[in-house]
Amino acid sequence: MGTGDGAVVGTTKIVDNGPANARWNLVIMGDGYRSTELGQFATNAQSFVNTLFATAPFTALRAAINVYRVDVRSNDSGADDPTACGGTGAAPNTYFDAAFCNNGTRRLLTVNSSTALAVAGQQVPGWHMILVIVNSTVYGGSGGPSVAVFSLAPNANEIGLHEMGHSAFGLADEYEYYLGCGVDTNRNVHPAVEPAEPNVTIDANHATNKWRDLVAPATAMPTTKNANCSVCDPQPNPVGAATVGAFEGAHYYHCAAFRPQYNCRMRVLGQPFCAVCQRRIRQTLLPRLPVGEVSTVARSSGHMDVFWVRNDGKVWSNWWDQTTGMGWHDHNSFPIAGSFPSPAAHDTGIATVARNPGHMDAFWAGLDGKIWSTWWDQATGMGWFDHNPFPIGRDFPVPAAPGTGIATVARNSNHMDVFWTGTDGQVWSNWWDLNQGMGWYDHGMFPIAASFPVPAAPGTGITVVARNPNHMDVFWAGADGKIWSTWWDLTNGMGWYNHNPFPIATTFPVPATPGTGITVVARNPNHMDVFWAGTDGKIWSTWWDLTNGMGWYNHNPFPIATTFPVPATPGTGITVVARNPNHMDVFWAGADGKIWSTWWDQTTGMGWYDHGAFSI
Amino acid sequence: MTSEQHTGSGPAGAAAVRLIFEYEGPDIRLVSRQRVDAAPPPTDDLSETTGPAGSDATDERPGVKGFWVELRDARQQPLYRRVMHPPVRYDAEVFSDDPDRSLARVPVDEPKGAFAVLVPELADADHVALVSSPLAPGPTVAPAAEVARFALREDEDEADAANDADETEEPDEGGH
Numbered sequence: 001m002g003t004g005d006g007a008v009v010g011t012t013k014i015v016d017n018g019p020a021n022a023r024w025n026l027v028i029m030g031d032g033y034r035s036t037e038l039g040q041f042a043t044n045a046q047s048f049v050n051t052l053f054a055t056a057p058f059t060a061l062r063a064a065i066n067v068y069r070v071d072v073r074s075n076d077s078g079a080d081d082p083t084a085c086g087g088t089g090a091a092p093n094t095y096f097d098a099a100f101c102n103n104g105t106r107r108l109l110t111v112n113s114s115t116a117l118a119v120a121g122q123q124v125p126g127w128h129m130i131l132v133i134v135n136s137t138v139y140g141g142s143g144g145p146s147v148a149v150f151s152l153a154p155n156a157n158e159i160g161l162h163e164m165g166h167s168a169f170g171l172a173d174e175y176e177y178y179l180g181c182g183v184d185t186n187r188n189v190h191p192a193v194e195p196a197e198p199n200v201t202i203d204a205n206h207a208t209n210k211w212r213d214l215v216a217p218a219t220a221m222p223t224t225k226n227a228n229c230s231v232c233d234p235q236p237n238p239v240g241a242a243t244v245g246a247f248e249g250a251h252y253y254h255c256a257a258f259r260p261q262y263n264c265r266m267r268v269l270g271q272p273f274c275a276v277c278q279r280r281i282r283q284t285l286l287p288r289l290p291v292g293e294v295s296t297v298a299r300s301s302g303h304m305d306v307f308w309v310r311n312d313g314k315v316w317s318n319w320w321d322q323t324t325g326m327g328w329h330d331h332n333s334f335p336i337a338g339s340f341p342s343p344a345a346h347d348t349g350i351a352t353v354a355r356n357p358g359h360m361d362a363f364w365a366g367l368d369g370k371i372w373s374t375w376w377d378q379a380t381g382m383g384w385f386d387h388n389p390f391p392i393g394r395d396f397p398v399p400a401a402p403g404t405g406i407a408t409v410a411r412n413s414n415h416m417d418v419f420w421t422g423t424d425g426q427v428w429s430n431w432w433d434l435n436q437g438m439g440w441y442d443h444g445m446f447p448i449a450a451s452f453p454v455p456a457a458p459g460t461g462i463t464v465v466a467r468n469p470n471h472m473d474v475f476w477a478g479a480d481g482k483i484w485s486t487w488w489d490l491t492n493g494m495g496w497y498n499h500n501p502f503p504i505a506t507t508f509p510v511p512a513t514p515g516t517g518i519t520v521v522a523r524n525p526n527h528m529d530v531f532w533a534g535t536d537g538k539i540w541s542t543w544w545d546l547t548n549g550m551g552w553y554n555h556n557p558f559p560i561a562t563t564f565p566v567p568a569t570p571g572t573g574i575t576v577v578a579r580n581p582n583h584m585d586v587f588w589a590g591a592d593g594k595i596w597s598t599w600w601d602q603t604t605g606m607g608w609y610d611h612g613a614f615s616i
Numbered sequence: 617m618t619s620e621q622h623t624g625s626g627p628a629g630a631a632a633v634r635l636i637f638e639y640e641g642p643d644i645r646l647v648s649r650q651r652v653d654a655a656p657p658p659t660d661d662l663s664e665t666t667g668p669a670g671s672d673a674t675d676e677r678p679g680v681k682g683f684w685v686e687l688r689d690a691r692q693q694p695l696y697r698r699v700m701h702p703p704v705r706y707d708a709e710v711f712s713d714d715p716d717r718s719l720a721r722v723p724v725d726e727p728k729g730a731f732a733v734l735v736p737e738l739a740d741a742d743h744v745a746l747v748s749s750p751l752a753p754g755p756t757v758a759p760a761a762e763v764a765r766f767a768l769r770e771d772e773d774e775a776d777a778a779n780d781a782d783e784t785e786e787p788d789e790g791g792h
Contacts, residue, residue, distance in 0.1 A: 142708060146703075178707075179721065269718040284657050
């Protein structure tokens with residue numbers, strides 16, 4: 001029995017977002033898989049990873065997570081399934097001794113947690129969470145303080161997610177019973193002792209509740225009351241599913257304990273994590289995120305400013321000037337405001353523009369779902385620390401989508417347009433003009449089309465170009481994996497709502513990768529080149545020219561190199577620069593953590609396929 | 617075994633210590649102690665020394681129940697705290713097909729198992745404490761208090777680190 005019934009075969013890093021000492025490391029092991037079944041285990045492990053990264057908030061935090069698959073061979077398939085619990089009586093010899101019927105409960109599927117801890121420690125010393133998938137289709141699983149176990153039954157992945165909530169993030173159970181509704185006799189009223197876990201409380205007071213910052217002023221507290229504390233509260237949700245409040249019935253008691261939302265994965269499997277649980281997960285994983293988007297602007301030919309968001313919720317900057325003593329290392333980087341009323345979202349895009357050489361505006365998304373901005377001007381009293389960041393609209397009808405890209409363009413030195421995606425899948429915009437009555441708060445923000453045939457992909461990059469001061473083209477990735485665009489022109493009848501968004505190619509041989517960056521350049525006023533990353537790890541492009549026969553649909557998208565020695569990292573940013581109208585350089589991040597580039601020149605023999613991509 | 621070097625592509629974690637405990641009933645033993653090159657979870661708020669009823673700055677947080685691990689200095693001041701789902705339990709979670717009641721608990725007669733915690737290696741840390749509500753069967757909604765304390769032997773760590781590439785193992789050690 002036990003480790004004599006198999007062997008550890010090896011470890012594969014199946015999600016690689018960086019070194020183990022910089023990321024949060026999930027280890028997935030299998031039990032009851034014979035050596036000939038390890039391919040199936042790989043499939044099962046990948047299935048869980050797919051589920052994990054399709055689950056909020058992990059989707060937006062995937063860059064913080066590594067996943068290691070530890071292949072463990074067992075002599076036999078499956079798990080012990082004692083007849084005492086109505087099982088088959090199977091008693092296979094497996095490495096971790098997986099067994100149903102623990103404590104007389106058929107579905108309580110456990111493994112030897114000491115062995116699991118030892119194997120994880122040997123294979124991935126920096127592990128944070130261990131999951132063991134058991135090769136059985138009988139529904140079952142268990143949670144442990146460090147090891148969660150689940151089988152291959154449909155939806156058993158949900159057990160893994162719930163138990164991760166316990167083990168990795170210290171979340172409490174939110175269900176309002178212990179043995180079951182109608183079964184318990186000693187779970188009527190929660191004693192007056194506050195649970196330490198972040199997602200349950202005995203305090204339903206608006207002013208002192210521990211998740212009060214997430215409760216809207218108009219939300220009643222408590223939000224629901226159980227009229228009969230001897231039973232589970234039967235009332236349906238009286239408010240919206242996303243409403244955060246204090247719902248009575250939690251932490252194994254019918255009354256006097258409260259949960260943050262009506263439902264949550266910590267209350268019922270298959271439900272999303274509630275906002276409070278998501279925040280706890282985010283707080284744990286945020287420090288493990290790499291630096292996010294970066295934006296740069298050259299205010300003059302001898303000066304550059306770079307901006308990025310750190311996981312402290314601030315936008316940081318540093319600058320370089322060609323003047324002696326003003327290089328990168330002659331001063332320190334700095335946050336661009338004394339305070340940030342709402343922390344910058346860790347996965348926000350960031351956009352900057354210099355409307356003139358003595359002025360810069362920066363834009364980013366806050367954790368509050370608003371687009372924020374601040375500015376710097378070389379005039380005295382107008383520096384970064386002389387004013388506070390501000391949201392660029394009085395009201396945001398729809399919050400900015402998590403991980404939204406942001407784009408801005410100054411069509412002239414006294415006008416700016418900003419673009420982002422909303423949680424409704426639409427691309428939104430707002431604008432500012434120096435003329436009186438045309439400030440940020442003098443009009444509302446708006447979606448840039450009357451309808452979007454396909455919603456914007458979650459976390460898509462977004463890019464805009466003004467080929468001339470009276471025309472803008474905007475590009476983003478749709479949820480269908482295509483690159484979409486729309487445009488605005490000052491000419492009458494050519495506004496945002498006079499036409500529909502459209503995919504910029506008839507066919508896309510490969511879908512755009514989720515969260516891809518997008519960039520566009522107009523090498524001249526009548527030509528545009530667009531670049532994005534495909535799910536094949538290649539950088540793709542297509543182009544448009546005003547010349548007849550050179551429109552979007554007259555040719556197909558193409559990868560910009562014959563071979564890519566290293567695939568682009570998922571969600572890579574992409575940038576392009578045209579140093580002259582006949583030359584382009586493109587840059588992106590590879591899965592090896594290096595920045596890669598390739599270039600195109602109109603000169604014969606210097607096309608995309610005449611040389612290879614290279615790390616810079 | 618995987619082997620990786622930090623390449624500067626993100627925030628590296630400080631050195632950490634992984635403590636593995638085994639428990640049988642209310643008895644908790646430290647069975648393994650290992651320096652690892654990993655990033656521990658961020659600390660919970662150390663200024664939050666009170667539950668709704670208020671308290672002072674020690675492990676006892678009157679009015680608060682649950683389980684947490686603390687690193688403390690020699691003056692008993694907490695340097696790091698992480699709230700955990702109580703690992704030592706007289707129950708287990710079970711799962712059903714009922715879409716509305718898919719989770720429940722069943723009592724466990726003889727709790728026995730192992731758990732691990734990952735804590736930062738802090739220069740001022742003197743000991744690690746496990747703070748828990750009463751480890752007993754039945755409803756245990758009572759304030760938490762220290763249930764085990766283990767010394768942190770930095771001198772041995774340093775010697776071991778020099779000799780053994782960041783890994784140390786210690787013999788079993790009972791809490792006190």
